[in-house]
Amino acid sequence: MSTETINVPEKKKKEGLFSKKNRKVLRDPLDDINPVTVQILGVCSALAVTTQVKPAIIMALGVTIVTAFSNLIIALIRDSIPGRIRMIVQLVIVALLVTIVDQLLKAFMFDVSKKLSVFVGLIITNCIVMGRLEAYAMSQKPWPSFLDGIGNGLGYGMILVIVSIIREVFGSGSLLGFKVVPQWLYDHGYTNNGLMMLPPAALFIIGCFIWWQRNRNKSLINKS
């Protein structure tokens, strides 16, 4: 009797564009599986471009766009990629997208592009992009892959913006170029913290951020 009920083809529910599952795909990378602090992906550029907020935001947008669209493209063509050379195929697609982003930056925001220097090109080898392609887009449908790309890009961007806000406020007393530390504080002997402008500061901030996050969510502790 029971076999009959199994054989009845279940009516396939059409999944909505923003169904619960898809929302989860989009939201999880922001916190519990954040690419930078939990999966240790894409740390390289997360640290180097965060002395000021503006380049950090541009970089975050660039990575989000590249991750989302490379996930989408790979998910669309994944069945026709031979397994042995999939890495090179992925790299070429990512390199193509990064070239587009780089040319757009050079055309419309030359000063930011100069400041980011080689780090735009390094999006190609950003582990987030490759990691998501391997772990997600190679086995999932295009639309969830696209959302996964956006989610991971934003998760990465979130860390970037938080670190850059701390570094810019304490390092040069400004935010997005506007002064935020009032003059009377300087008059009373307050000085900008020079360490914040140096590379090690980014490592300390991310280290402490990881500490805080794992303290809040103990289940993450043994993952690294």
Place this chain on the structure above:
Amino acid sequence: MHLFGLLIKTIFVENVIFAFFLGMCSYLAVSKQVKTAFGLGVAVIFVMVLTTPLNYLILAYMLKEGALAWIHPSLSTVDLTFLAFILFISTIAGAVQLVEMVMEKFTPALYNSLGIFLPLITVNCSILGASLFMQEREYNFAETTVFSIGAGVGFFLAIVLLAAIRERLRYSKIPEPLQGLGIAMIITGLMGMAFLSFSGIQF
């Protein structure tokens, strides 16, 4: 002397890890034991010294404005620099694949010790980063070679140092949420501060 100064500068003052954070992913992931860190470090030096000068030749004789003039004078206005990313990464991926195959065939012992790291190196930021710095700073061929050696050795030094420290860390009491990744980050920061004291050295 100028080249020697460049070498010292890229190893210590502008270390790829401590000043530019290139290759942090594999640096953090493969630094739990000195032995594996040593293997990855050697493999990175090897691939770096191979691919960066190769990419220099590609840039100088194929991509730069006027670089194609050696084929035909009418091509001297062609500027293909925008293709740099795709060609650089293809060179690196191809070179790594080639090195892997050659090593497997002729030096199996070396292949067994380095082999697992080679695919990792394709997506190591420091390799592509070295090529991009070479392009941005407009080095000539000799400078490029010295720069690639320096960058490779710098990475090797950093990863072996961190692995040695992390081996010792097992015996120390660290707050639980900070163990692993968190403390590795903070130690790297402290090491970076120590390396900052090299700045100002000039030859």
